[in-house]
Amino acid sequence: MKASGFIKNFTAFSAFSIVLISLLSFKTNEKSIVVSKDGKGNFTTVQQAIDAVENGSSSRTKIFVKTGVYKEKIIIPETKGAILLEGENPENTIITYDDFASKKNAEGKDIGTTNSATIFIYSDNFTAKNISFENSSGRVGQAVAVLTSGDRIAFENCRFLGNQDTLYLKGVQDSPDKTKPSRNYFKNCYIEGTTDYIFGAGTAVFENCTIFSKETASYVTAASTPQENEFGLVFIHSKITGNAKENSVYLGRPWRPFAKTVYLDCEIGSVIKPEGWHNWNKPDAEKTAFYAEFNSKGAGAHTSKRVSWSHQLTKEERKKYTADNILKGKDNWNIKKSLK
Structure with missing residues (x-):
């Protein structure tokens, strides 16, 4: 073949390849970034990858995190476009840090619960898959592993490791914009902790999860569900277990009035107290909180012994x-699409 013919054919092939790649990119509508130690x-680092995500992008950026322990404090600003943060597997892809609420800042003041997050x-x-999020500070009081304040946030096959205040579904309780929703979905996840280790104002569904009381x-x-929100924390087909002493743990207590927490078709382990719920020494909270179960089973499912102000839902x-x-x-969030 003559050189000119080769160049002509190569050019045509290259043009076709570019068009094909463009079409495939358009079809997947997803950019990719790889993080590797x-x-x-x-x-x-994961933060470098987050910083590289385009602000306000309509397409999703996939950040693939290779196996490793990434000790870093990560901030995902509200300006960022959609992100899929995916690890190789949750046992070996770990994001960790060791801040805690009583740790002192440069001015000698406590950094506080919110600022302790990893x-x-x-x-x-935002979607995360196959990653562990850890606060490794130990039993030193409030120490958050993950704080969520955005909307349409999903986790699949992730682990949340810590002690007190492991998972903070902060929502918009401290924001001027009280109308902004903060919806969270957890599928096949593991969450551990000691005190109030799933807490906050966000609406969240935990489906087929393991909730482990240490x-x-x-x-x-x-x-701390806002009064206007119909749903707060909802556990569906999940396992409530742990290695705490038998009959020593409450299913929940109301951080603020109108707290809502419901367990549906869950296996309740022996660590849970027969009375189930605590009013945080705030009798008035019994009038506003909505604590309920449906079809609980297991050694800790003493539904007939629950506090009188809790509820057992009907089938309807x-x-x-x-x-x-x-x-x-209002936007008909498609959870399955977020987890793709």
Whole structure:
């Protein structure tokens, strides 16, 4: 073949390849970034990858995190576009840090619970898969592993490791914009802790999850659901277990009035107290909190011994407690699409 003919054919092939790649990119509508500690990816830290995500992008950026322990404090600003943060597997892909509420800042003041988080998720449309999020500070009081404040946030096959205040579903309780939703979905996840280790104002569904109360555990949840929100923390087909002393842990207590927490078709382990719920020494909270169960089973499912101000849902009441109905919102959020 003559050189000119080769060049002509090569040029045509290259043009076709570019068009094909463009079409495939358009079809997947997803950019990719690789994080690897050995320097063989695009970045060596997760925060560097987050910083590289385009602000306000309509397409999702996939950040693939290779096996390793990444000790870093991560902030995902609300300006970022959609992100899929995916690890190789949750046992060996770990994001960890060791801040805690009583740790002193440069001015000698406590940094506080909120600032103790390992990862802050302020953006909307964030999804994580196959990763462990850890606060490794130990039993030193409040020490958050994950804080969520955005909307349409989903986790699948992730682990949340810590002690007190492990998972903070902060929502918008301290924001001027009280109308902004903060919806969270957890599928096949593992969450551990001691006191109030799932807490906050956000609406969240935990489906097929393992909720593990560690040795010194006292309360699983501490919701602060806004009064106008129909749903707070909802556990569906999950396992409530742990290695705490038998009959030593409450299912929840109300951080603020109108707290809402519901367990549906869950296996309740022997660590849970027969009375189930605590009023946080606030009798008035008994009038506003909504604590309920449906079809609990297991050694800790002493439904007849629960506190009088809690509820056992009827089959008809149970019908509205599906993940899709709880989280769909005005924009009909498609959870399955977020987890793809």
